[in-house]
Amino acid sequence: MKTTLVPGLEHTFSFKVSPEKTVPHVYPESDLFRDMPHVFATAFMVGFMEWACMEALRPYLDDDECTLGTMINVTHQAATPPGMQVTAHVRCLEVEGKRTVWEIEARDEVEVIGKGTHERFTVNKDKFAARVATKGRTP
Template structure:
């Protein structure tokens, strides 16, 4: 299974928008494009309470993409092992290939995922209000 998706590179996708100096497509934004493309291949096939979450990224960002250009993400599902799905990735702009690599997504229960997140929020609130060692001494 494979697909290609086109994504626009606007000012909010540039590295200098996020604190860098490069006025080109930021790597984290490219990874979001990759995730969206991979999800479009398989997420519609999942059970109603299942979602996928990003698990592993092995992406080589090879060349800069200027603002206002479009990028095409090509993704192909190449392996399923249990609940892990791995995709081969290539990203191209008008001048050629800008990235390649693999991305692995993990199938989880949507309900359990959000329960776990709420548990982490609750635990952080307890820790946030706990006295520090310096205050206790």
């Protein structure tokens, strides 16, 4: 990771909510999920928040690196129907070696829909893939 990454970095990222990002699509195998309202799912909102942080980090990574989410603490305080655009504003709070901590606020076209904090670690892609492959071979 490049040493130019410092706390205070801000980034804004937007996404249009599609019907596939609504609650019934989180676990379509479950009737409990299938019967829920067709609004932006918390699970997909969390992924969207992570995506915004990954985009903010992208220019600071070497080609052999990626970042992994290791902690997320967010609220989901308002429903968003499909077709609306959501925007995440992220701000880097901490940089400690390969660890970064982010403050996140997500809004739809009307109001704040969620906010909180997120931690990511930068890893070497090949080393991480090798570690996961070894774990997958463990009986």
